[in-house]
Amino acid sequence: MKVAVFSTKSYDRQFFEAINADYGHELTFFEPRLTPETAVLAEGFPCVCVFINDRLSEETLRTIASHGTQYIALRCAGFNNVDLKVAAELGMKVVRVPAYSPYAVAEHAVGLVLMLNRKLYRAYNRVRDDDFSLDGLLGFDLHGCTVGVVGTGKIGQCFAQIMKGFGCYLLAYDIHPNPACVELGVKYVALPELLANSDVVSLHCPLFPETYHMINEQTLQLFKRGAMLINTSRGALIDTHAVIGAIKSGQIGYLGIDVYEEEEELFFEDLSDTVIQDDTFQLLQSYPNVVITAHQAFFTRNALTNIANTTLANIRDLAAGTPCPNEVKAPA
Numbered sequence: 001m002k003v004a005v006f007s008t009k010s011y012d013r014q015f016f017e018a019i020n021a022d023y024g025h026e027l028t029f030f031e032p033r034l035t036p037e038t039a040v041l042a043e044g045f046p047c048v049c050v051f052i053n054d055r056l057s058e059e060t061l062r063t064i065a066s067h068g069t070q071y072i073a074l075r076c077a078g079f080n081n082v083d084l085k086v087a088a089e090l091g092m093k094v095v096r097v098p099a100y101s102p103y104a105v106a107e108h109a110v111g112l113v114l115m116l117n118r119k120l121y122r123a124y125n126r127v128r129d130d131d132f133s134l135d136g137l138l139g140f141d142l143h144g145c146t147v148g149v150v151g152t153g154k155i156g157q158c159f160a161q162i163m164k165g166f167g168c169y170l171l172a173y174d175i176h177p178n179p180a181c182v183e184l185g186v187k188y189v190a191l192p193e194l195l196a197n198s199d200v201v202s203l204h205c206p207l208f209p210e211t212y213h214m215i216n217e218q219t220l221q222l223f224k225r226g227a228m229l230i231n232t233s234r235g236a237l238i239d240t241h242a243v244i245g246a247i248k249s250g251q252i253g254y255l256g257i258d259v260y261e262e263e264e265e266l267f268f269e270d271l272s273d274t275v276i277q278d279d280t281f282q283l284l285q286s287y288p289n290v291v292i293t294a295h296q297a298f299f300t301r302n303a304l305t306n307i308a309n310t311t312l313a314n315i316r317d318l319a320a321g322t323p324c325p326n327e328v329k330a331p332a
């Protein structure tokens, strides 16, 4: 199958080309994101392969469909960037990679927790400056803390397992409780109860209309004062302006995020020589108790291998017209 691969970075190309030796698809790599403006590049390709920040809006979908594209192969798990209703109306099939390494994302979330509770980011810079003082680096033990996991699917479950190893008490909220988590000793409670009792809250549920801004001005008031909030899921689960208010008032004591609502214009690019125009992001960056990584939780060689393998197998199924287990459909 001829595939136009959008948002290509050198590492995508490296992993996809190596693994495609077993599949033999015709891959053409494009650096730009797929947006209404770049959709013309897909002309003549029955399949587009896209990532998190490609914008598969109605306009993009109608353009690529009119140029002959029938298949959308997401090389990620989340599909909030695809208008599934319009895709279905246009007869397009959408496939994704539902799991590539839940460990990668869960371990990164734990990394953010450790960065914040022991202030490792400050310690690292201090020692490089030959400043060996400890003032301002006081942390707290994770052992005995209560950790609230919001969304206990594949990643939330791994995260809960790791935190259990630290000796934490585990609370969880999910619309579909996970029996493996119950077995682990996780206690399922309503979201307000979780927020009110957790020292650390970590978000692992998908971005849906129902979960958009689930952490907002009202729900932030329910947190334990000074609690830690971690988000490795999708930026728009958190109302950024509201969380800035909560950091300034001390209601949120630590924020660790790998995702940001307006990340589309920032993440995955080297902007170190640019004046960033997003004042909200710059404000967040300025706080000493905020750690931001640029959507790298998935970025392990294990995950990239699995992403390339599953994506190319999905495209093989689409080309053969056989049912693909990883097809995503619009909710009825």
Ligand code: NAD
Pocket: 077, 078, 098, 099, 102, 105, 150, 151, 152, 153, 154, 155, 156, 173, 174, 175, 176, 204, 205, 206, 207, 208, 210, 211, 232, 233, 234, 258, 259, 295, 296, 297, 298, 299
């Ligand atoms: P999953 O589908 O296995 O689990 C998601 C869980 O969220 C499910 O248990 C589901 O019941 C629950 N859920 C759904 N709606 C909910 C709601 N309204 N309230 C509470 N819980 C709800 O998904 P996963 O593989 O664990 O991935 C979770 C999310 O992590 C993905 O949706 C994606 O956005 C994000 N992710 C981020 C990265 C990264 O690099 N930062 C990488 C992969 C995935």
